[in-house]
Amino acid sequence: MCKRVLSIFITAVCSFAAGKESLVVDTLVSDMNTFGKLAESVKMSEPFQPYIVSVFLGYELESIGVSNLQEALELVPGIDLATDNVDNKHIVFRGSNPFAYGQSKLFIDGVEVNNIFFDSYGSFLSMPIEMIKRIEVTRGPGSVSDGVSAYAGSIRVITYAEHLKGESEKNRVFLKRGTYLHRVGGFTYGYDRENFSIFTELYFQKDDKSLPVGKDALSTGIYGPLNVALSKSGNAPLWMKNYAAAIRMQYGNFKLIGRALYDKRGSAYGINGALPQKSDHTKFPTTYLQMDYDIDAGNLSSVARVGWIDSAFESKAKLLPDNFNAGAGIVYPNGFYGEHVAKQRTLYQTTYAQYSGWRDHILNFGYYIEYIETYKVVTRTTDRLTGIGIVDYSQTYPFLDPNANRRTYRLFFQDRYRHSEKLAVQYGINAEKVSHIKTQINPRIALVYQEDPVNIFKLIYSRSSRTPSWQELYTLNNHARVGNRDLKPETVNAYEMAYIHKFSVDSFIQLNLFYLHNSDQINNINPDNQYRNSSSSNIYGMEAELKTPVGLHGTLYANYSYAYGKEDHRYPIANAARHMIKGYYLHQFTDKLSAGISGQYVGSKERVWYDYRSKLGSYTTVDLSAGYHDWRSGLRIQLALKNIFDATVKYPSPPYNYDNDFTQEGRTVMLTVAKAF
C-alpha cells in the first residue's frame, strides 16, 4: 500500500515537474521567436540578412561629433555627396549616376520622403542627429518585401518614435550652436499607456552661411559672348531656415504617422548659374500623413496603409544679372527675376502581408497604388519681351506642365526560404506599371550561407528601375532644364557578393564586391540641356568595413570603398570618386568623458568626357570631438571641431557652370547641450 502511494506521489511530482519544464521550454521558444523578429526589424541581425547594409546608431554618432544626417551618411562606405545649383544635395551610391537624384530613397520611420519635383531628399539631410536613433543604409536595390524597390541604395532613418521595452532616453531636449551662427533646438517626447502611445518631435534650425565661389556660369560663355562680362564672383547664399514637426500615434492596431517640414534656403549658386543675391531663396516644404492598420492572425500578418504627401518646390530669385542680353534685341536692364512655384500631391494605398505558416518559408506579398498630380504652378518673371516689369506667365508660359500627373501600380512577391541552419535563400519579384511607361519586371535573388557563428557569405542578384522625376519629365520653357516626356526609366542589374567575419557581438570585418550594369541613365548634360536617356554604364568595385573594440575603452570603425566604371564602354564615369576611406575612433576616458577623431578621404573625380577642366582634386578632412555624458542624469555636452585642417572640399559642378566647382565649408565648430529624461 505504502509503495503504491509513494509511486503515485512520485509520478505526480514528476508529471508536475515535467509540465513545468514543458511550460518553460514553450515560453523560451516563444521568447526566442519574439526577439528574433525584433532583431530583424531593428537590423540587429543585419550580417545574416540577404542585403548589404550598414547600420549606425545615433548615440554613437553623437559621441563622435556628428551633427546631422548628412554628416552621418558621409561615414558610410560607397557613399559620396553631390550638389547642384540650388544646393539640393543628394547622395551618390557607388558612383552611380551622380546627376540623378532619385537613385536612392530616404525613409523616415518607414515613410518614403523623396520629394516629387526632384525625387530628392536634400531637405532632410540637415535633420539633427539628436532626432535619429538609427540609420540603416542598404547598398544596392535592396528589398521588395514592402513593395519599395530602391535603385542604387536606400536609407532608413529610425527616430526615437521606435521605443523598445527597457530602452531609456525616449524623451530628450537639445540646443546647438555653431559656426555661421548655426542655431538648432529641438525635443522629442513620447508617452505610452497600455495599447496607446504617442510620440512627438520638433526641431528648428537656422544659419547665415555663405561661401565664396568663383566666377559664375556666365563666364563660360554659355549665355553668349555678350554676357560674359556680366559674370560675377562672390559669396553664394547658402543660409537656411529649417524646421520640422512630427507625430506618431498608435492605438491598438491603428497607427498614424505625420510630419511637416519647412525648408527655406538661400538660392545658392542660382538655378540658371548666375550668382544670386543674398535674399534670393528656394523652399522645399514637405508634409505627409500615413495611416496603417495592422492585422496579426497567427501565421498571417498584414498591413493596410493609406497615405498622403504634399511637396513643393518654390523659388524667388534674381535669375540673371542687370543688362543681360537675351538676344533678338531684348535686354533686361534690371536683370531677370523669377518666382516659380510647383506643388504636387501624392495619394497612395498599399496592402501587404506576411505568411509564415509554410515550414521554413516566410512569404511576403502585396500591392501598391499611387497617384501623383501637380495642382499648382506659378511662373512669374520679368517681362520676357520688354525686359521691364513682372508678368504672370503661369497660364501662358509655365515652367512646369500644370496638368502633370502619374499613376503607379505595383505588385510584389517575395519568399524567404531557410533551407538549413546554414543556408537561406530569398527570391522575389516586383512588377511595376507607371503611366506612359512600359511595365518593369524587377526580380531579385539572394543567398546567405553561414558557415559557422562567425563566417557569413552572401550572393545577391537584383534588377531595379527608376522612374524619371517630375523635373526630368515635365519641365517646360526653361533653357537650363528641358523636360522630356519620352524618357524611359533607368534600369540596373546589380550583382553583389559579401563576406562577413564576426569577431564578437559587435566587431566584424565585411568585404563586399559589386558589379552594376546601368542602362538608360538620365541627365541633361548636353548642349540642349534636355533630360535624355543618354548613356549606359558598367561599374564595379568593392567595400571593406571594419568595426572593432580597442581594449575595453575604445571603438574603431573604418571603411574603404572603390568604384570604377565606364560610360558607354568609353569614358570613365564622371563625378565619382574612385577611392574613399572613412572612419572614426572613439575613446572613453571615464564613464562620462569621451573623445573621438573621425575623418574621410574622398579621391579625385573625372569630369564629363567633353568637359575641358582637369579632374576634381581629392580631399581629406579630419574632425575632433570631446564629450561629457552622464548616463544617469541624461546630460550630454559635446564639442565638435569639423575639418580641423581647413581642407578645401569641393563638390563637382556640371560643365559650363561654375568653373571652380562648389566649395563647401572649411573649419567649423559645433557645441551641443542635450538632456534625456
Next chain:
Amino acid sequence: MRYIAILLIFLQSLWGYAYNELLLDAQSRIYPKLLMLEENISSRHEISPIVFTVVYAPEDEFVAERVVQKIESYYDHSFSGIPFEVEMSAFDELELSRHKDAIYILKGDDDQMKRTIKLAMKEKIPVFVYDFKDLRFGALFALTIEQSTVIYLNRAALHKTGLLFAPSLYGIVRFVDAE
C-alpha cells in the same frame, strides 16, 4: 595631432563598452529560463531563493544596474513559484560561496573573464555570457542573434562541470566546442 593620437592610444581609461540594448533585453529574459531547466534546481530552492548574479567590470556598474532591473521586471522575485533573486557583483567582489546558483557575465578583460569562469566551473556554477566570444573561456551559455535567436551551449564546459539540464533544452540549443 601626434600628441592627441598618443594620448588616445596610451591613456588608460575606466569605461568604454557600448552594450546592445536588445541583446541585453533578450538575455535578461531568456537566461533565467535556461537556468530553470537545470535538473533539480527547483527541489534545491523550495525555500531559499535562487540567486542569479550579474557580474560586471567597475565601469559597467550602470549597465549592470539596468540588467538587474530588466530581470526583476520580468521575474518579480519569483520564477514559477520558486523564490528568485537577482544580485550584481563586480568581478573583484564576487563570492562564489554566496553567488552559487548562476552568474551572468557582462564584458570584462580576458584575464578577469578567464579567472572568473574557471572558478565558477570548478564550483559547477552555470556561467552565462554577454558576448559569444567569451565561450572560449569555458562559459556554458551564450545567446546571440543571427538569422534568428540562437543559444549556444558549450559542450566542453557541460562535460567538465557535469551539470545536467532538461533533455528538451538540448533540442533548442546549438552545441559548440569552445575551450
